[in-house]
Amino acid sequence: xxxxxxxxxxxxxxxxxxxxxxxxxxxxxxxxxxxxxxxxxxxxxxxxxxxxxxxxxxxxxxxxxxxxxxxxxxxxxxxxxxxxxxxxxxxxxxxxxxxxxxxxxxxxxxxxxxxxxxxxxxxxxxxxxxxxxxxxxxxxxxxxxxxxxxxxxxxxxxxxxxxxxxxxxxxxxxxxxxxxxxxxxxxxxxxxxxxxxxxxxxxxxxxxxxxxxxxxxxxxxxxxxxxxxxxxxxxxxxxxxxxxxxxxxxxxxxxxxxxxxxxxxxxxxxxxxxxxxxxxxxxxxxxxxxxxxxxxxxxxxxxxxxxxxxxxxxxxxxxxxxxxxxxxxxxxxxxxxxxxxxxxxxxxxxxxxxxxxxxxxxxxxxxx
Ligand code: GLA
Numbered sequence: 001x002x003x004x005x006x007x008x009x010x011x012x013x014x015x016x017x018x019x020x021x022x023x024x025x026x027x028x029x030x031x032x033x034x035x036x037x038x039x040x041x042x043x044x045x046x047x048x049x050x051x052x053x054x055x056x057x058x059x060x061x062x063x064x065x066x067x068x069x070x071x072x073x074x075x076x077x078x079x080x081x082x083x084x085x086x087x088x089x090x091x092x093x094x095x096x097x098x099x100x101x102x103x104x105x106x107x108x109x110x111x112x113x114x115x116x117x118x119x120x121x122x123x124x125x126x127x128x129x130x131x132x133x134x135x136x137x138x139x140x141x142x143x144x145x146x147x148x149x150x151x152x153x154x155x156x157x158x159x160x161x162x163x164x165x166x167x168x169x170x171x172x173x174x175x176x177x178x179x180x181x182x183x184x185x186x187x188x189x190x191x192x193x194x195x196x197x198x199x200x201x202x203x204x205x206x207x208x209x210x211x212x213x214x215x216x217x218x219x220x221x222x223x224x225x226x227x228x229x230x231x232x233x234x235x236x237x238x239x240x241x242x243x244x245x246x247x248x249x250x251x252x253x254x255x256x257x258x259x260x261x262x263x264x265x266x267x268x269x270x271x272x273x274x275x276x277x278x279x280x281x282x283x284x285x286x287x288x289x290x291x292x293x294x295x296x297x298x299x300x301x302x303x304x305x306x307x308x309x310x311x312x313x314x315x316x317x318x319x320x321x322x323x324x325x326x327x328x329x330x331x332x333x334x335x336x337x338x339x340x341x342x343x344x345x346x347x348x349x350x351x352x353x354x355x356x357x358x359x360x361x362x363x364x365x366x367x368x
Contacts, residue, residue: 008128010041012121012364014112015162016199016317016326018188018277019284020262022292024156024176026220027231028259031173031266032158033188034166035199035358037106039099039117043125046094053078055099064092068150077115080150081122084142087149092130097122107354110201111316111323115151116159117364119143124164124364136164136363137181154214155319157181166363173266177231186269188360190328193274198306198329200341201354202298204322213319216294220255223248233259254291258284278313278328285315285325294320298350303327305344309337 013034020030049064053075060075064086071079078097086092099118101108108114120143127134134142140160147153157176161183165172171188175181190197224232226248227239232255240256243249261280268277285303289295299316306314306327314327329337338355345353 005044005046007042007044008125009367010043010121010125010364011367012039012041012117012124013037013163013166013361014039014106014114014117015159015166016112016197016324016358017158017162018171018317018326019265019280019315020158020258021284021288021317022216022220022294022319023233023255023258023262024158024174025154025217026224026233026255027177028233028255029173029175029262030158031171031186031262032162033171033360034162034363035112036361037104037112037356037358039101039106039114039121041118041121041125042098042100043129044096045129046096048094050094051078051082051097052095053097053099056101064094068152076151077118077146078122080146081119081143082126083150084119084145085123085126087145088142090127090130090132092126095126095129097125107201109205109323110203110354111206111318111320112199112201113159113163113318115147115153116143116155116163119146120160120163120364122146124366128366137161137183139364140164140181154217162363164363166361168360168362170360171269173262177233186266188269190274191359193272194331195274195312196329196331196334196357197359198311198327198334198337199317199356199358200302200306200325200327201356202296202302202322202324203351203353204296204298206319206322211321212294213321216251216292219248219251223252227252250291250293254287257287257291261287274328275312278311281313281315281326281328282307288316288320292320296320296322297348298322298345298353299325301344301348302341302353305341306337309333309340311337
């Protein structure tokens with residue numbers, strides 16, 4: 001390693017998705033935002049071909065020629081980012097990486113896209129250290145390759161686009177499967193309307209690699225094939241009602257109606273119509289629970305308790321099967337909502353959830 005090599009420091013956010021769940025892998029739009037919960041990534045170039053990663057007191061080392069399956073467990077995401085970067089034809093020398101979450105940082109396994117934060121942050125750091133100017137969409141797509149091809153999680157591109165394109169005071173209308181993918185910033189400032197966006201991390205870990213996420217993707221592909229469209233987002237109402245298999249029909253119904261909710265959500269943001277946005281959130285949850293079947297008892301309870309405490313709307317966010325719920329709550333109801341959600345978890349004899357508010361934030365940022 002060159003002793004005098006510069007240390008570069010990145011601040012990389014997680015995301016919550018306001019609405020448009022499980023649409024990215026079906027060719028539809030989503031409305032996520034980057035949140036003010038961050039990872040810190042420090043990077044320093046090396047003059048050999050070794051990659052060292054330190055995180056939470058652990059250390060992993062591998063060569064820049066790392067391949068799929070060579071590194072597993074916590075370091076697989078950083079290794080995947082290096083692998084995807086090199087596989088895209090970008091030569092790189094070694095790098096030292098320190099990934100820190102900090103006490104108020106971005107929790108792992110909470111459905112807040114911490115894996116996308118690691119992969120996009122590492123790709124951005126590799127490009128920066130190597131003096132290569134990569135645009136944020138390219139960084140996002142390489143980070144997705146890291147997850148899909150190296151870690152083996154079949155995610156779409158929504159999380160990575162949110163992490164790279166976030167902007168304070170804005171949500172992001174993303175179209176991950178257009179060529180090229182597009183991102184439009186839409187003003188979103190609940191604080192200015194006396195509202196808070198609450199996150200309830202149920203602490204139920206979710207795993208996309210082995211979990212139902214991959215099954216849902218397959219079901220969506222089967223539904224699209226049965227209808228004869230490339231992507232389920234292209235389904236028309238007459239085709240939807242003609243689907244005979246009840247499971248495939250329910251998955252397609254979620255996709256069809258969720259696209260309508262994204263449109264309604266964007267309109268609500270543009271009109272400053274907060275009650276309407278709340279309605280959209282809660283309707284999205286019902287569809288994810290009943291038609292797409294990716295919720296769980298903890299997420300449902302969090303949503304119900306938030307609504308009972310005066311939330312304008314609430315829903316699970318992210319892939320589901322655990323992770324986090326969000327709720328749009330008047331500021332003066334935040335304490336009551338937090339207390340009621342916590343009490344309900346306690347009564348159900350579940351581990352206490354972590355409840356906190358988030359604000360729309362800037363995307364991955366080079367600090368120094
Ligand atoms: C996970 C995936 C995303 C997206 C969501 C569901 O977060 O990483 O690509 O599919 O689930 O909307």
